Amino acid sequence: MQIHVVQQGQSLFGIAQAYNTTVNDLIEANEIPNPNRLVVGQTLVIPIIGRFYWVQPGDSLFSITQRFGITIQQLASINQISINSPLAIGTRLYIPPLPKVTKEINAYVEPRGTVTPNLENSAREAAPYLTYLAPFSFQALRDGSLREPPLNQFPAIARANQNVLMMVITNQENDQFSDELGRILLNDQNVQTTFLNNIVSTAQRLGFRDIHFDFEYLRPEDREAYNRFLRRAKDRFSREGWLLSTALAPKTRADQPGRWYEAHDYRAHGEIVDFVVIMTYEWGYSGGPPMAVSPIGPVRDVLEYAITEMPSEKILMGQNLYGYDWTLPFRPGTVARAVSPQQAIQLAAQNNVPIQYDTQAQAPFFNYRGANGQEHRVWFEDARSIQAKFDLIKELNLRGISYWKLGLSFPQNWLLIAENFDVRKR
Secondary structure (H helix, E strand, C coil), rough: EEEECCCCCCHHHHHHHCCCCCCHHHHHHHCCCCCCCCCCCCEEEEECCCCEEEECCCCCCCHHHHHCCCHHHHHHCCCCCCCCCCCCCCCCECCCCCCCEEEEEEEEEEEEECCCCCCCHHHHHHHHCCCCEEEEEEEEECCCCCCCCCCCCCHHHHHCCCCCCEEEEECCCCCEECCCHHHHHHHHHHHHHHHHHHHHHHHHHHHHCCEECCCCCCHHHHHHHHHHHHHHHHHHHCCCCCEEEEECCCCCCCCCCCCCCCCCCHHHHHHHHEEEEECCCCCCCCCCCCCCCCHHHHHHHHHHHHHHHCCCHEEEEEEEEEEEEEEEEEEEECCCEEEHHHHHHHHHHHCCCCCEECCCCCEEEEECCCCCCCEEEEECCCCCCCHHHHHHHHHHHHCEEEEECCCCCCCCHHHHHHHHHCCCCC
């Protein structure tokens, strides 16, 4: 499988010919929203086994094999060329696929009020590529009871695809994280006992096999109370044969200040729970100035710190399945519109603007002028940006990746998961 970036003047027919595939295969694999109007800078995943490489000035068999992780003898034999002959610029070489590594994949799905057909279909399409399916969320109440989200067919989808159904539990009240609710649950032992009993009975009834706490914006003084609660929960859930996991804010040091960070103890979570999801996204967020949602540099900084505090094989890297469309100039108090990668490509096509790529952030973006004459900037995800994250997962030997959230179309992501990973099923 290969990632191709559309250049000026290229057509699907010409691209298909270059890679020995068909136009229909390209359209189907990428669910191309604009087959007759490709955008310069748009990425396509080419559905072939292995990939092709065209020799560039300065290339040698040695440099090419170093780049792709194969031997000179393999490359020469597959392409029927002499090891001792110089390479002509422009020669097309076939590169065989690399071995896959086994990883775990989670995706949250957020029904808000009701489960729409689109959301259910999105979960059904993603489930073959998932280890965990995580409906968001069961909301804890102050008396230790739970408010359940609508689940509809999610448990059946998980069973059919050997997904572990993840029970996501939050300290949210009125859709906002509440430090007071967290204080009660973590410090009132009677409420906590009721809370754990309700979790167990609900998980048994609905078939959840991982209990996942997404407790955010806790009071800093509840850091140790949270750790004690997790130890108690781990003991209780282990008796049922269940996993325990948590969501963590993206920290780069143990004493990082801020309401989001201070009660999240990376080292303790790494010791207590089976795995964590680190929320490595939202640097660019709907209420802030335009920038990449998950730039590779800050993501790397968080993960490199995390593996000093816990085993790398306990870490799922958080990844957004969306981008944002900001109105320029940015003004505090304004809110950017969320867009899927497919919607972003359509916007670029409709406005006849090229897609650019920030190599430092490893993320695509473009500018366009709206119907009212206002300038816009869109940052989103494409095959290049997601492959950069997959490479980082492999480099750091992480457990895998966790997506927020299903319902936003990004077909290339799932193709590249299949290319890079054997997904663990439980």
